Amino acid sequence: xxxxxxxxxxxxxxxxxxxxxxxxxxxxxxxxxxxxxxxxxxxxxxxxxxxxxxxxxxxxxxxxxxxxxxxxxxxxxxxxxxxxxxxxxxxxxxxxxxxxxxxxxxxxxxxxxxxxxxxxxxxxxxxxxxxxxxxxxxxxxxxxxxxxxxxxxxxxxxxxxxxxxxxxxxxxxxxxxxxxxxxxxxxxxxxxxxxxxxxxxxxxxxxxxxxxxxxxxxxxxxxxxxxxxxxxxxxxxxxxxxxxxxxxxxxxxxxxxxxxxxxxxxxxxxxxxxxxxxxxxxxxxxxxxxxxxxxxxxxxxxxxxxxxxxxxxxxxxxxxxxxxxxxxxxxxxxxxxxxxxxxxxxxxxxxxxxxxxxxxxxxxxxxxxxxxxxxxxxxxxxxxxxxxxxxxxxxxxxxxxxxxxxxxxxxxxxxxxxxxxxxxxxxxxxxxxxxxxxxxxxxxxxxxxxxxxxxxxxxxxxxxxxxxxxxxxxx
Amino acid sequence: xxxxxxxxxxxxxxxxxxxxxxxxxxxxxxxxxxxxxxxxxxxxxxxxxxxxxxxxxxxxxxxxxxxxxxxxxxxxxxxxxxxxxxxxxxxxxxxxxxxxxxxxxxxxxxxxxxxxxxxxxxxxxxxxxxxxxxxxxxxxxxxxxxxxxxxxxxxxxxxxxxxxxxxxxxxxxxxxxxxxxxxxxxxxxxxxxxxxxxxxxxxxxxxxxxxxxxxxxxxxxxxxxxxxxxxxxxxxxxxxxxxxxxxxxxxxxxxxxxxxxxxxxxxxxxxxxxxxxxxxxxxxxxxxxxxxxxxxxxxxxxxxxxxxxxxxxxxxxxxxxxxxxxxxxxxxxxxxxxxxxxxxxxxxxxxxxxxxxxxxxxxxxxxxxxxxxxxxxxxxxxxxxxxxxxxxxxxxxxxxxxxxxxxxxxxxxxxxxxxxxxxxxxxxxxxxxxxxxxxxxxxxxxxxxxxxxxxxxxxxxxxxxxxxxxxxxxxxxxxx
Numbered sequence: 016x017x018x019x020x021x022x023x024x025x026x027x028x029x030x031x032x033x034x035x036x037x038x039x040x041x042x043x044x045x046x047x048x049x050x051x052x053x054x055x056x057x058x059x060x061x062x063x064x065x066x067x068x069x070x071x072x073x074x075x076x077x078x079x080x081x082x083x084x085x086x087x088x089x090x091x092x093x094x095x096x097x098x099x100x101x102x103x104x105x106x107x108x109x110x111x112x113x114x115x116x117x118x119x120x121x122x123x124x125x126x127x128x129x130x131x132x133x134x135x136x137x138x139x140x141x142x143x144x145x146x147x148x149x150x151x152x153x154x155x156x157x158x159x160x161x162x163x164x165x166x167x168x169x170x171x172x173x174x175x176x177x178x179x180x181x182x183x184x185x186x187x188x189x190x191x192x193x194x195x196x197x198x199x200x201x202x203x204x205x206x207x208x209x210x211x212x213x214x215x216x217x218x219x220x221x222x223x224x225x226x227x228x229x230x231x232x233x234x235x236x237x238x239x240x241x242x243x244x245x246x247x248x249x250x251x252x253x254x255x256x257x258x259x260x261x262x263x264x265x266x267x268x269x270x271x272x273x274x275x276x277x278x279x280x281x282x283x284x285x286x287x288x289x290x291x292x293x294x295x296x297x298x299x300x301x302x303x304x305x306x307x308x309x310x311x312x313x314x315x316x317x318x319x320x321x322x323x324x325x326x327x328x329x330x331x332x333x334x335x336x337x338x339x340x341x342x343x344x345x346x347x348x349x350x351x352x353x354x355x356x357x358x359x360x361x362x363x364x365x366x367x368x369x370x371x372x373x374x375x376x377x378x379x380x381x382x383x384x385x386x387x388x389x390x391x392x393x394x395x396x397x398x399x400x401x402x403x404x405x406x407x408x409x410x411x412x413x414x415x416x417x418x419x420x421x422x423x424x425x426x427x428x429x430x431x432x433x434x435x436x437x438x439x440x441x442x443x444x445x446x447x448x449x450x451x452x453x454x455x456x457x458x459x460x461x462x463x464x465x466x467x468x469x470x471x472x473x474x475x476x477x478x479x480x481x482x483x484x485x486x487x488x489x490x
Numbered sequence: 491x492x493x494x495x496x497x498x499x500x501x502x503x504x505x506x507x508x509x510x511x512x513x514x515x516x517x518x519x520x521x522x523x524x525x526x527x528x529x530x531x532x533x534x535x536x537x538x539x540x541x542x543x544x545x546x547x548x549x550x551x552x553x554x555x556x557x558x559x560x561x562x563x564x565x566x567x568x569x570x571x572x573x574x575x576x577x578x579x580x581x582x583x584x585x586x587x588x589x590x591x592x593x594x595x596x597x598x599x600x601x602x603x604x605x606x607x608x609x610x611x612x613x614x615x616x617x618x619x620x621x622x623x624x625x626x627x628x629x630x631x632x633x634x635x636x637x638x639x640x641x642x643x644x645x646x647x648x649x650x651x652x653x654x655x656x657x658x659x660x661x662x663x664x665x666x667x668x669x670x671x672x673x674x675x676x677x678x679x680x681x682x683x684x685x686x687x688x689x690x691x692x693x694x695x696x697x698x699x700x701x702x703x704x705x706x707x708x709x710x711x712x713x714x715x716x717x718x719x720x721x722x723x724x725x726x727x728x729x730x731x732x733x734x735x736x737x738x739x740x741x742x743x744x745x746x747x748x749x750x751x752x753x754x755x756x757x758x759x760x761x762x763x764x765x766x767x768x769x770x771x772x773x774x775x776x777x778x779x780x781x782x783x784x785x786x787x788x789x790x791x792x793x794x795x796x797x798x799x800x801x802x803x804x805x806x807x808x809x810x811x812x813x814x815x816x817x818x819x820x821x822x823x824x825x826x827x828x829x830x831x832x833x834x835x836x837x838x839x840x841x842x843x844x845x846x847x848x849x850x851x852x853x854x855x856x857x858x859x860x861x862x863x864x865x866x867x868x869x870x871x872x873x874x875x876x877x878x879x880x881x882x883x884x885x886x887x888x889x890x891x892x893x894x895x896x897x898x899x900x901x902x903x904x905x906x907x908x909x910x911x912x913x914x915x916x917x918x919x920x921x922x923x924x925x926x927x928x929x930x931x932x933x934x935x936x937x938x939x940x941x942x943x944x945x946x947x948x949x950x951x952x953x954x955x956x957x958x959x960x961x962x963x964x965x966x967x968x969x970x
Contacts, residue, residue: 016714017714017716017746017748017749017774018683018714019620019621019774019776019777019780020619020620020621020622020623020626020683021623022619022620022623022780023619023620023621023776023777023780024776028780028783028784030783062571064567064571067566067567067570070566070570071563071566071567074557074558074563074566075558075560075563077558078558078559080558081556081557081558081559082549082556083549083552083553083555083556083558083559083797084553084556084558084559085550088546088549088550091542091545091546091549092539092542092546094764095542095761095762095763095764095765096537096539096761096762096763096764097763097764098609098757098763098764098766133608133612133786133787133788133789134573134786134787134789136786136787137608137786137787137788140787144495144497144498144645145494145495145497145498146494146495146498147495148495148496148497149624151495165786170619170645170646170784170787171645208493208495239491239492241492271492273492274492282573286570286571287570287571288570288571288572288573289569289570289571289572289573289791289792289793290570290791290792290793291573291788291789291790291791291792299492299494301494301498301499302494302498305494305498305503308503308505309503309645311608311609311611311612311640312608312609312611312612312615312641312645312787312788313608313612313766313787313788314608314609314766315766315791316764316765316766316790316791316793316794317764317765317766318764318765318791318793318794318797319791319793319794322558322793
C-alpha cells in the first residue's frame with residue numbers, strides 16, 4: 016500500500032460536483048454540425064469566442080508579436096531566458112494600461128503592483144495562501160463560481176462561508192446577508208480573513224451598483240478583513256449601466272487600502288484561457304511582495320508575455336477591441352434572451368458576462384434541488400445541451416441554470432435555440448390548461464428568426480403572452 | 491494592523507539565503523562589456539545559453555511553430571481557447587519522445603503520464619502536495635539546489651531531512667547515509683514519505699552510477715517510500731559515462747513502480763526557463779490523476795505547448811540539438827576547468843550540468859562556514875563574480891562553490907577567467923611561503939600559461955591535462 020497525501024486522496028479537487036458531470040456528458044458526445052449533429056451542445060463553458068477574427072487580423076499585421084517570425088526572432092533568446100518573477104516590464108505596463116482602459120480610464124493601475132499567476136485559478140489560490148491560514152475562512156456571496164471551492168480551499172486548507180443572496184431581491188449582496196454570514200462563521204469558530212466578490216458576477220452576469228460596492232467596502236473596512244475583487248469579466252459589460260470597479264470605489268470611500276486586492280485574467284475578456292495569463296493586483300505592498308515570490312509556481316510563459324505586451328501596448332487595437340467585443344456580446348446576448356423569452360423562458364436581467372442566469376423554476380416538479388437535478392438531466396439527455404445547474408453554484412433556491420452564449424458560432428446558437436424551442440413546445444403542450452389551447456398563436460410566434468430580431472421591430476424581452484402558464488420573463 | 495497568513499509573513503520563501511544575496515549584488519551592478527565592464531559577472535545562474543543560434547535557425551525554417559505567422563494563425567483560436575489540463579496530445583507526445591531520446595531511446599515514456607506544471611518549481615511543489623501531508627518529510631541528499639527549501643516546503647508544510655554526502659566519497663549517496671538520515675528523521679518524529687534525488691546533480695554536475703541508483707531504488711522500495719527523481723539536467727551530460735535514468739533502473743531492479751516519479755523541465759536542457767515548461771511524470775496512476783488536477787494552478791501556456799510540440803516532434807532537430815548541445819557544453823566545460831587548473835583551482839570531476847563544483851577549501855582562512863562567507867564576499871566584491879557558496883546548498887563542508895559556465899558568451903568567459911587569474915596571482919603572492927619564493931618561475935609559468943587562449947585549447951595537439959602543471963603548488967590541488 017503506497018501512501019500519498021490526504022490532499023491527494025480527498026475530494027478537494029471538487030470534480031464530483033455536477034458542474035463537471037455536465038462536462039463529462041458533453042465530452043462523450045460533443046456536438047459537431049456535420050459529424051455529430053445530435054451531440055450535446057456545450058453551454059456550460061464560459062468562453063468568449065466572438066472576437067477571434069478581429070484578433071487574428073491584428074496578429075497577421077504584427078509579426079513582431081511573435082518570437083518565431085523574422086521580425087521577432089531577435090528577441091527569442093532573451094525572452095526564452097527571461098524567468099524573473101517580476102515579469103517583463105512591458106508586459107506589466109501593457110496589462111496595467113489595459114485594465115485602466117477597460118475601466119474607461121477612470122483609474123490608473125500601477126505596473127509594479129501587477130503580479131503574475133497560473134491563470135485566475137492560480138491567482139485565487141495564491142491570494143488565499145497570502146491572506147489566510149489553514150482553517151481560517153473567506154466569505155463568498157452565493158451563487159458563486161464552483162471553481163472557488165477548489166481554488167481557494169483544496170491545497171490551502173482555507174474554508175469558505177457563503178453569504179446567501181436571494182432571488183427575491185435579484186441576488187443583491189446586502190449588508191444583512193454579509194453580517195449574517197460573518198456571525199455564522201464566528202459561531203462555527205471560523206476566523207474570517209476576507210470577503211471575495213466576483214464583479215461582474217459569475218454566474219449572474221450582473222454588475223454591482225455603486226452603493227452596494229460602497230457598502231461592501233465599508234463592511235470589510237469595519238471588520239478589518241480583506242476584500243478580494245475578482246474582476247475577470249470586467250470587459251464583458253456590454254450595456255449600461257457602466258461597470259464600477261473596486262479600484263474606483265476606494266477613491267471615494269474611506270478605507271484601508273492594505274485590505275484591497277484584485278484578481279484578473281485575460282481568459283474571459285480576451286478569450287485566451289489557454290495562455291494562462293493570471294494577474295493579482297494588490298494595494299498591499301507586503302502582499303505584492305509575497306505574491307510575487309509565490310508567482311514562481313505559476314509564471315506566465317515569457318513567450319506569451321511578449322505576445323500580450325505587444326498586443327496590449329497597441330492603443331488602437333485595445334480601444335477597438337473593447338468596443339468590438341461589447342458589440343458582439345450585446346448582439347448575441349440580446350438575440351439569445353429574446354429568443355428564450357419567445358418561448359416563455361426568462362432570465363435574470365443582466366448586462367455582462369458570457370452567460371445568462373436562466374429561470375426555470377416554473378419547470379420544476381417541486382421546489383427542491385432533487386427536482387432541479389432531474390430537470391438538468393432532462394436538459395442534458397433529451398434537449399442535449401450542457402447547461403450548469405444552480406446548485407453547483409451554491410444557489411440558495413432551486414430552478415436556476417447558467418447558460419453560456421458566447422462560446423459558439425451563430426449556427427450552433429440556432430441549433431441550440433431550436434432544441435430549446437422544441438422542448439418548450441412539447442412541454443407547453445403537456446402543461447397548457449384547456450382554456451389556453453385556443454392560443455394557437457403561441458406556436459406561430461416561436462418561428463421568429465434572427466432576421467426579424469435585427470429589424471426595427473425588436474420585441475421586448477417580456478413574454479408576449481402575459482397569462483402564459485410558462486415561466487414569466489424576468490427583466 | 492492588516493493580518494496576512496503565516497506563510498506570507500514567515501521566511502519560507504527562502505530568499506534570505508546567501509544564494510540570493512549574490513544575485514542581488516549582481517543586479518545592482520551587472521557586467522556589460524561596454525556599459526559596465528567592471529560589473530559583476532553572473533556565474534550563479536544555471537542557464538544554458540550555448541545553443542540559441544541552432545534553435546533560431548530551426549525557428550526561421552518552421553513558421554508553423556508560431557500561432558502568429560501566416561502558416562500558424564489558423565490554429566490561433568483553438569489554441570488560445572485550449573485550457574484542458576490533460577495538455578495538448580501533440581505536446582505530451584513530443585515531450586515523451588524527447589525524454590526518451592535524451593536517454594538514448596533506452597526507455598519509452600508514455601504521453602499519458604506526462605503532467606504539466608509551472609516550471610520545475612511548480613512540479614516539485616505539486617509532487618510534495620501529492621505525496622506528503624504537512625509535517626511529513628522528504629529526504630534530500632546534500633549538497634542540493636537551494637530552491638528545494640522553498641519549492642518542497644513553503645506552502646506545503648512538508649519538512650526536508652538532509653542525507654549527508656561527504657567530499658571524502660566525492661559526495662556519493664551511500665546506503666549508510668540514507669539509513670542515517672532515515673533514522674534521524676524517525677527520532678525527530680518525522681514521518682518520511684520520500685527521497686528526492688537530482689540526477690545529474692545540481693550543484694555537483696556529476697551523474698549517479700548504476701550501482702548507486704540501484705541501491706537507492708532498493709532502499710526506497712524496502713522503506714516503502716516514494717522516490718522523486720529530478721532529471722532536469724538529463725540532456726546536459728556532455729561526456730561519458732552515459733546518463734542512467736531512474737526510468738531505466740526500475741526495469742532492472744525489483745521495485746513498486748507506484749513509488750517512482752520523475753520531475754522534468756525544458757529550462758536547462760533546452761535553455762527555455764522563461765517558457766515555464768515543467769513536467770511531472772509518475773508511474774503511479776493515482777498521482778498522475780491528482781497531479782493533473784493540480785496542474786490547473788500552473789498549466790503550460792497553450793501558445794508554448796504548440797511551439798514545443800512542433801519543435802520536439804521534429805526528429806532531426808532533436809537528434810542534432812542533443813548532439814550540438816553536448817558538444818558545446820563539453821568544450822566550454824573543458825576550457826573552463828582547464829583554465830582554472832592552470833592557476834591551481836580544482837573542481838569535482840564532472841560530466842554533466844551547467845556548472846562546476848569548485849574546490850576552494852585551501853583558500854579558507856579556517857575550516858568554517860564563516861570563513862567560506864568571508865571568501866565569498868571577497869569573490870563578489872573584489873573579483874566581481876557571482877558564484878554560489880556551498881553552504882547555500884547545505885554542503886556539509888565549507889570551501890566549495892558552484893560556478894556556472896554555460897550562461898555567457900566566450901568573451902565574458904575570458905573576462906571572468908582573467909579576473910580569477912588576477913585574484914589567484916595576488917593571493918599567491920601573499921600566501922606563498924618563503925622557500926617557494928625562488929619559484930619566480932611560478933609567476934612566469936603562470937603568466938605564460940595565463941595567456942593561453944581558447945585557440946590553443948581548441949587544437950587537439952595542445953590540449954593540456956586538467957591537472958595542475960605544478961604538483962607542489964601551494965594552491966588548491968586540482969581534483970580530477
